[in-house]
Structure formats: structure tokens, C-alpha cells
Amino acid sequence: MNIGAIFKGLATTFGFMLRRKATIDYPFVKRAHAPRFHGLHELRRYADGKERCIGCELCQIACPANAITVVGAENTPDDRKSPGERYAFRYEIDELRCIFCGMCEEACPTDAITLTPRFEMADYRRSAFIYDKTRLLVPAEAGVGQAADERPGGIPGDLGEVAREKSTVDPQKGYGATWRGGEILTSKGKTYMPTSAGGELLRGPRTRKGGE
């Protein structure tokens, strides 16, 4: 039995106790992501507010996990949702099936579908992971969304300020996982996301109110 080794070990652990901790105070402080992090999808718009998606269903075909369902429909002259002939009448992604490989992003001819760095999608119900068009589409007032290769410094605009220490994001100034500009309705401390069904509960009380 090597007695010296025991004391060396004890000295090591004691030294580690005094060192700076690697832990990030996660829900309150967030770490910056890798430049091309594959997280939750979003459907982008053009600058005039029209949807980029033309309902071609190529993402659905490219998807190795069969997570995407697209049902296209014809644009009508008095209600043009996208510049093309067709638009996505239904666009659903089952985020539980999704493997976040980014093939949809590559397949998309109009750069409509992209993967954002949002990753906090936890919920108590499986049904909440089927993201429909109302939750995927960038709200008109929130801009057009950003293509993956346009992200400045690899971090999208709505990620907010990046804290210098530990390269983290302050969520007070930063982003929420499903936050889409001003779309969140906050009532009685609960956060709702408006859907076609009208106000589906997404998550419990949050400290942060949906800002601009």
C-alpha cells in the first residue's frame, strides 16, 4: 500500500475544492452555443412578410426520421401567403422524432426551414412536441429569421448579449426556447403560446416576460 499516494490524492482533492467551479448556474445563466448548433426549427419569412415556404415537401422527403409533415395548398390571388404558386397549408414537425440532423435545412430550395439554437423544449405531454405552423413560423413583427450561415459570429440575433465570463448568455437579456417575439401571452404567471386552437399551455410559470 502506497501511503504517499493517499496523501497526494488528498492534496489533489483539497486543491480542487478551492478551484473555480465549472458549473454554470444553468437556468439563470446560459452557455453560448456552437456556431451551427442544431436546435428547434423555425420557418422564415421574406422581408415583405411573405412566407418563404412554398409547400414543396422536399424537407418531408429529405427527413430521415419522418418527422416532418407538409401539406401544400395553392395561393389565391387575393391571399398570397408565399411568393410562389403554393404555400404550406399545414407544416408540422414532431420534435420527438426529429434527430436534428439539418437535412431539411439543406433540402429547402428557398431557405425557409432552418434550425435555431433553441433547445429548451421540455414538456409534460408528448403532444406538445408536435410543433405546428403557428409555432414554427417566425412572427411577422419578429423579423424574417436568420439562415444558419448568416448568423453573426455563429450566434443568432435574438440570442441576445453573450456574457463575457464563461461565454454564457444572460437569459434576462437573451432568449427563451420557444419565445417568438411578442407572441407569448402571459396571464396569471403562466405562459401561453397562441395556436390555431387558441392558447395552448406550453410551460409553467416563468420568471421572464416576453419582451420585444
Add this chain to the structure above:
Amino acid sequence: MIEAVPLWLLVVIKSLVLLIIVITLFAYTMLAERKVLGYMQLRVGPNKVGPWGLLQPAADAVKMILKEDLTPNTADPIIYKAAPFISVFAALVAYAVIPFSQGEHGPWSIANVNAGILFVFAITSMGVYGISLAGWASGSKYPLLGSVRATAQMISYELAMTLSVIGVVLQASTTSLSGIVDAQSRLWFIVPQFVGFLIYIITAVAETNRVPFDLVEAESELVAGFHTEYSGLRFGLFFIAEYINMITVSCLATLLFLGGWGGPGAAGHPWLGLLYFVIKVFAFLFFYIWLRGTLPRLRYDRLMAFGWKVLLPLATLNLLVTAIVVALWY
């Protein structure tokens, strides 16, 4: 005022107060362990429940109480259910004689027994029953293996432990715990009994089945050892027993080798003495946690060889030398 209260009532009140203190101490020892281990692993440990995670023990207790209390079909139900209580009982009863400070009317303890050290060893040895019966009555192989290991280990190391303590008893020429502390008023026994002290702390770790001698619970081999089948509050009781035993052996180490409540200015100031006592006990508890954060588990045959071939002869030799010195020069 004290004379007006019947003795039995006084003992009951003292016991209740001490019980609450010890259980609270257990809860925060556990939290301290998680915190210190976290710090040693560059983590911060539990810090979300209450300020700095200080309410974590309460959350753990609620979780433990709400869990289902399972009894396996193959278990012997009566013994299976009784085993955790034996463990906790043995762990708690030791506190009946442990003095914490010295007041005007004698030591601060529930009972000032003149064979205190014998009582403590007799009672803590009973803790083996809790563990071995738990493993045997579970009717499952891993608990059985765990408890066989526990029994063998605790019996083996208890010999060396007792021998190391006898050195102290010889030198103090009393078996009363407060008497042993009084005998250290000039020099703590850690100096003349340094070998005994080393043997005591090693065997104390083994007695409480903690890392690096935690073969009883060896997760990687035995799932959870003797308490594999236990859940809910019964598991919690084993947990309580383990930590209380840890506190007991720390108290004993303080009393036997570190001068108990003795310290600068402690004579005549019982509260200061109590503070010294608590600081010393916490130092020992920290050492235990530190060991756990550092050392890997011993192999079983090496554990046994170390106990029988190193510690026992060393303790015997120490006892022999002490006896000769005490006989010739005291």
C-alpha cells in the same frame, strides 16, 4: 429548578432534544457531504432549494417519505421490516452516554455512565445486526452478499478499533468518557497515542462502511449492497443510521484523542467547550467526506488482509507498549 423535575422526565426531555439535534445534524452532514464532494469535483452541489441549498435535506426527507414502501415477495417480512429500526436504534442509543461538554453539575450528557466507552462499543456493535439481518431477510442475492461482507468487515475491524481504544483507556485509567476527557487536560491523547489514533480513524471508516471501505454498498458490484431491496422511509432509516454512526465515531475520536471539549479557555465555560467539541467533530466529518472524495474502494481480500495482518498486529503492539509504559512510569 432541576431538582423539581422528576429524573425520568428530565431524561425524556434531554433525549428528545438530543434526538432532534442529532437528526438535524445528520441532515446537514448529508448536505455538507454533497456540497463538499461537489466542490472537490469542480461542481457546486445542491444550491437550488432554499438559500445555498440549505433546505435540500427537507426536500430529500419529503421525497423519501412519499416513496412507496416495497417488500419483496421472497423477503422475510418481519425481520425485513425490523432491520432498519435495529440499525437506527443502535446508532442513536450511543448518544445516551456521549458527553458534549462539562458543566458545573457534571458532564453534559443524558447519562454519565462510568463505563461509557464500553457501552458505546457494545451498542454500536449491535448495528451489525441491522445490516446483516437486512441483507439476509431481503431474500435476494446482492443484499445477502453485501451483508455477509458487512458482517465480516465490521467484526474484523472492530477488534483493531477496540484495541486502539484500550490504549487510551489504559492511559486515562478510566472507562468513563468524561474521565478520559479530563485525563487529557494537559496533553491530548493524539500525541502519546498517535498510532492508536491512526488505527482508530482507519477502523472508524471501516466500521461506518464508508469509502474506501464501502464494500458493503459497493455500487459497481452489489447494486446497493444490503439495502438494495429497501425503498422509501426504510431505506432512509439505513441512511440515517450510516450518517449517525459517522457522527458517533467522530464524537468518540474527539473525546478519546482530541481532548473532547478541552481547549483554550474552555474550563468553566461549558458553551465554549461545546463549541470546541463541535468544531473538532466537524473536522472529523470533513475528513470523512474528504476521504470519500479522494480514495477508490479497496479490493475485498486486501481489505481483510489489511485488517487482520496490518491493523490488528499494529494495534496489539501499540497496546503492549502502552501497557508497559503505563505500568512502569505512571
